[in-house]
Amino acid sequence: CSANYGLPCAWGAVRALWALNRVPISARTPAISAAIEASASFLLRYDVAGADYPYRERINFSWFRFGYPLGYVADVLLNLEVLGGAGYGQAPRLAEATQWVLSKQDDQGRWRMENSYNGKMWADVERKGRPSKWVTLRALRVLRQAGLLQR
Numbered sequence: 001c002s003a004n005y006g007l008p009c010a011w012g013a014v015r016a017l018w019a020l021n022r023v024p025i026s027a028r029t030p031a032i033s034a035a036i037e038a039s040a041s042f043l044l045r046y047d048v049a050g051a052d053y054p055y056r057e058r059i060n061f062s063w064f065r066f067g068y069p070l071g072y073v074a075d076v077l078l079n080l081e082v083l084g085g086a087g088y089g090q091a092p093r094l095a096e097a098t099q100w101v102l103s104k105q106d107d108q109g110r111w112r113m114e115n116s117y118n119g120k121m122w123a124d125v126e127r128k129g130r131p132s133k134w135v136t137l138r139a140l141r142v143l144r145q146a147g148l149l150q151r
Helices: 010-021 030-044 076-088 092-103 133-145
Strands: none
Touching (some): 010 030, 092 133
């Protein structure tokens, strides 16, 4: 990854797994299944809550700021979403990260928009620093995949 000084790109792995998860199970070739397993294995090899993926200078702060839309970056929430979509939502390796997501919930059960591309897109989505319906939806999906919410 050129943005990561040639080190493996966790953001790329998250995005690859996000795309591969959308291939229907009946249409998955052995190569697609292997790519899903390789992406998930890479992401689970590290501390998801700490985002301690390979880096040269420092861990990017964007991992820890929830937002919507995300653009090219990924956050811990997206990482949990795609790992959950690949069937790892209840993996013990994700418990700490899932608890961290819960700790960011406000008293009314919402999560704030912490990372925003407002002013860089055609339209602003929601106000940074305020409760966000989109971030809340993403967090609730993660909690459901982790088995902490029922439908």
